[in-house]
Amino acid sequence: DGGITQSPKYLFRKEGQNVTLSCEQNLNHDAMYWYRQDPGQGLRLIYYSQIVNDFQKGDIAEGYSVSREKKESFPLTVTSAQKNPTAFYLCASSILGEDTQYFGPGTRLTVL
């Protein structure tokens, strides 16, 4: 079955630690995205990538980093510079140029 997987579903970290969230897709999509969602809020764009080895900052990129070494994978690192990292993180992918985005199940990160 084609789809997007994110792991883990729940993640706990101590303040000051970097943490990497996994996102893998087997839909053969060129474009991949990371969003952050806070309670009662919409999805805010962190980073996106339209091709391997290239990515662009979204609206709230500060304190985050990404890599796109393979088409299937787009990991997100939440660094210690991110002031309020506790949130629900959603990864998505799409065919390049198309509006329909397919989302993974999300990772709920809690920083203690």
Add this chain to the structure above:
Amino acid sequence: GQSLEQPSEVTAVEGAIVQINCTYQTSGFYGLSWYQQHDGGAPTFLSYNALDGLEETGRFSSFLSRSDSYGYLLLQELQMKDSASYFCATKEAGTALIFGKGTTLSVSS
């Protein structure tokens, strides 16, 4: 920049019809999308309008008026399972979707 405005909450009863409005501001327009998200779940695509008019998909329809920078999602024959958050979204060329803050729909019996 882009911005999308939609009501924060809507309530309705089973079997009713509800309309969720969305107004947007973008420097370039490439269509209006709608997504549904159940509590704790992933957003799923519902509908997309690139041109003015109504798009119908079963019980859900979406409307767009580009001259008014306005669209809406119409849900008919509401069911309890339709209780969820609904997001409108749009994008500029070569970028990613930008989402509104979402409308929480509560359907009661």
